[in-house]
Amino acid sequence: MQYAILIYGIEGVFDRLPENEQERAIEKHRELQRELGEQGTLGSVARLMDTTTAMTVRQKGDSVLVLDGPFAETKEQLLGLYIVECNSMDEAIEQAKKLPLEISAYEVRPVGWGGGTLAQPAADV
């Protein structure tokens, strides 16, 4: 079963941490990626650019609007994500807990189905 670990936090805060704290946080990510990589359970990982770089595509009436900015203005922003292969939600949560929890929160969400070369297809799809 695949799970998405969605990383939420306030944009701009990480950048204000002292360098050693940034490094400590990044090291936790590296460790998890190393571990999952060795197990072969890392689907993909992405750090997203700021929401100011985002564009949103949506239908309005007969036309398709392409708007500047993220889908929604939120207090915390989606900063990045992991797709991991785990046996259970519990296990996925244990993986999320290895990530730096100080200034980020993690939404752990089962993947319905997936494909492509970046994410392994989910089992039984």
Added chain:
Amino acid sequence: MKSGRLAGEGEHWRSLPPMSDEALVTLAGLEAILANARPRVIAALVRHFNSVDLAEDAFQDACERAIRTWTDDGVARDPTAWLVVVARRSAIDGIRKYRRRAGLLEAATSVEKPPDPEEELLLQLDQNELRDDVLRLMFMCCQPDLPLHDQLALALKVIAGFPVDKIARAFVVQPKTMEQRITRAKKKAASVATRLETPTLQERARRLNAVSLMIYLLFNEGYTASGGDIHIREELCEEAIRLARLLLMLFPAQAEVMGLLALCLLQHSRRRARIGEDGKLIALEDQDRGKWDPSAISEGRALLEKALRHGRPGAYQVQAAIAAVHCAAPTSAETDWREIEQLYAALEKLQPSPVVSLNRAVAMSKALSPEAALRHLEPVADSLSNYIYYHTTLASLFVETEQFDAAWSAYERALQLGPTDQQAGHIRDRMRFCEDSKIKSAPIVG
């Protein structure tokens, strides 16, 4: 901790027990969150109290309370709203205490209860209102009757929360002098602020232009100045980038704000390569491109691409595009000078200035010919006569066209315009080169 809680409850991390023996959030983490919230909170408070000093004091109080509360309970879900609520209350308490002391208020009870999380939700921090508040605060700082450095100092102090002694170091003045200048600037800005109503569309555009220019100049202050502490200069650039990010977050469809942020990021991407170990600036063509910051470059490009979709070119976008062309070249020799020349031609139309013409001439000499560049410089000769780079550029063009006497004179003129020691050394080398070349070429000419 039981699994399952993480995914389910919205407020789970409020009550999350510490994962280890450390506190929930380190002080550095809290400080980062507070610093990040500062511009918005101060902006909301300045509008509320109509006083920068009161807003700053109330913010300070709220931060102290936040550190006490959040260390144990975890960070509030919406730090900005929390801080605004607590700061307002602290300021009102302050006013009450003052009145009580002055005998104006009898037996008022102190409002020392801890902030109620529900109150955060009740407080409607209207996002539209907040973005105009931030714009208004930034606009307040860039009043044209304030000298540029005072505008920037005020913005750094009030919006970014830089300590005065750091600002003093950045502008190479005594802290006491800087303190006085900021106090004066604050008064002037405050007198303007009372007259700043919620803007009309046109007025908003005017404020956006003024604020963008201030951010651009703040960036340049850090980027171009050769004196002073390199670390502080770099911090000025970073702060300008943060302000540009904030402005764009608040006004996400402004192509020129995208251009401005892209420009700053693309220039800043070269920060590790442009200053040598001896602290001296390294010219673009001599930089180790491996030291350029690839993530700043890709973000700059992404923003520029977004901006260009609007089809409303502006000076920041064009300058960002020029920087992007430089960043795209794997080596100096592979620079697309033809593209850069055309971009400078566009910039000349959008924002005509002799310096832009000079830059275009440099691009022309590489893309077309030194002769074309020399012709292009003729009309701006007078206006650039005291500009050292004009004379050094002219001199290299003369060298390229083998007019060594003219080149020598141009270098001599550049020497009179107060070059840095590094520049002077380089200019003298070039003058010797002109003398040697003249001797070598003399028999052929003769």
